[in-house]
Amino acid sequence: MQHENSSHAHDELDERHGHEEGESIIIKKLAPNEMLAKEMNESGIIAEAVAQGMHPIENGPYYSHMFGMNSRFTTNRGIIKITGKNFDLVQVLQKH
Incomplete structure (x- = not known):
């Protein structure tokens, strides 16, 4: 096993993805x-x-007592505005 080639291969991998050594990668x-x-x-x-x-x-409130399996604890995760459909908004909810 040659260690000197492994560092060279790592440098090539970074260059292929457009990241040079020392360049920071930003993840949003x-x-x-x-x-x-x-x-x-x-x-x-x-x-x-x-x-x-x-x-x-x-x-x-984001829950209903009308459905037996519906969780009472939900969290609002935001709204999505839709254009060109029969509905205007989608509310994203998370069940706990």
Whole structure:
């Protein structure tokens, strides 16, 4: 096993991906509604993530006693604004 070749191979790998030694890689963490809006746009649906807490429908309770298996604990993860469909908004909720 040659250790000197392994470092050379690592340098080649970095150059192929456009990252030179010492260059920082920036990773942007997306909110759940931003990730879903991005996936919708990639699928051909015109979608835009709305900043969390900026729409009036986000202020209400997010559960119902009408359904037996429905969790009472849910978290609002944002709103997605849809263009060109029969509905305008999608609210992203997370069950606990």
